Amino acid sequence: MTATPPALHFREDFAGEQARIIALFGDVFTAAEGPDEGAAIAALVAAMAACGPAAGLRPFTAWQGDRLMGAVIFSPLRDAQAAHRIMLLSPMAVATDQQGRGIGQALIRHALARLTTDGTQIAVTYGDPAFYGRTGFAPVGTDMLPAPHPLSQPIGWIAQSLAGAALPQIQGPLACVAPLDDPALW
Known part of the structure; x- marks a missing residue:
């Protein structure tokens, strides 16, 4: 059971906090996966x-x-026909000493609400279905929603419709932003 998150406020840009945000990711992934992974993330x-x-x-x-x-x-995932507004959640981090308090779920819910308001139709991520399932993500096959690269862990390819309808079948290929366009990440 997740604890009640502390009183939070949300921001929606990197403005003035880029170094702190980068450091958070580095610290969290170093604690979880070691210094090489922390530096890579x-x-x-x-x-x-x-x-x-x-x-x-x-x-x-x-x-x-x-x-x-x-x-x-x-970040955007673009389909060849530019027929859908798809956003990829990656990466995510919660301060190591604050994990398990509902902060990650609150942050994702806030982000999904904003993305929905802004017209995003589909949110997708490549991660732990048990964690992300708490915020509405469910497994989806690459035949329904192609990944930008072959997946090493297909069970982690999860998505949800933000448009109030079932997920449509998406024609690939999908293109991601350049920093994520590395087959080793998938």
């Missing part, structure tokens, strides 16, 4: 932030006072 987040607004990235952060508690980045 920090470098990925730095590369994503450097893409700038033109890339369509949507960072969301959760704060308690002036403490950064969590961050998630959504």
